[in-house]
Amino acid sequence: MIRNNVFSCFVFYAVLLVLKMYVMAVITGQVRLWKKAFANPEDALRRGGLQFHRLDPDVERCRRAHRNDMENIFPFLFLGAVYSMTGPSLALARLHFLVFLGARVLHSVAYLGALPAPTRSLAYVVAQVPCVSMALQILATVVAYA
Amino acid sequence: MIRNNVFSCFVFYAVLLVLKMYVMAVITGQVRLWKKAFANPEDALRRGGLQFHRLDPDVERCRRAHRNDMENIFPFLFLGAVYSMTGPSLALARLHFLVFLGARVLHSVAYLGALPAPTRSLAYVVAQVPCVSMALQILATVVAYA
């Protein structure tokens, strides 16, 4: 499977997206330290006291961005892998993956940077286009086995 | 792999479930617009003012339903794919996938419609049955490689 060119191309962009999500987790942790806002009393105790067991709007923003990644990047990991097995051309497949990667990176930047609306929403919609495209092409390939 | 009948059958139902999750995201967005309740100040500013940067019980209900989908449908995408490679009969495999799809659709309807308990919980439990069944059959197949 790893010798399938389209699959290997998909894997490259998919792993970059997973690493991007890991970076989001690291950013959340750093914002928690910087704003002194911890989700757990045991963490707050270690960092100065229970008064730092509190919510913070910047931390919540990071968490929303991370959750949105889960809602969208995890399905991409599935759709992209299966789509790669349906025999698309490498150029068309790479276009799907690149658009998704670019739009999701923009989504993260727009979310964390609180860019004016509708930047973030547009990035979300653009990222959905290759996903829905892959989903429909997959359905067309396997519908006979339903 | 796409020529494996059971895998193709799995892929069909799996993609329907991914699309179901995408619909959940669209519904959440529409409820946010309808109730004027936005998670981010930049969204609220675009839709009338910072007073609409607020929580709303209907929006939170959508978000809980979506999160429950992530907790349950994402593992299914993994278990179903691997189970398909363990050589089950097509009829038995399709039964697993159909029960899961039906129960998860009912779960979403029960959640968004706030149907009386325990409708939603029952749908959750019924959907778990094929998942645990697949997990145990997979473990039995690969336990020698642990």
Added chain:
Amino acid sequence: MIRNNVFSCFVFYAVLLVLKMYVMAVITGQVRLWKKAFANPEDALRRGGLQFHRLDPDVERCRRAHRNDMENIFPFLFLGAVYSMTGPSLALARLHFLVFLGARVLHSVAYLGALPAPTRSLAYVVAQVPCVSMALQILATVVAYA
């Protein structure tokens, strides 16, 4: 694929981790019943009245642990599967999987048991090591197809 020894080894640990996540969901449900704290009014009504539609710190702790599992175990399901196809030695691959499993089980125990910081954070970091290692090895394998 299921005849690939490394993949079968990966699948074994991956399914254990999925079952661990299912256990987390069951624990959350039991804590909700025990603390009488329900996320939905329809559930509270069935269990004594709308006053039990409320937040509870122990329930929220379970939910944070479960969410952290989603953030970390779901990417592992992808990375581990692809890594298994890149031809690693079985011993080295099993080491990656075992470290991840052990650290994530410790993470759950530290979270639910509210163990003193930084036990939980250390478990999180240790679990990330095999994940980042797999991600980099995968990237090195497929970078030519980018």
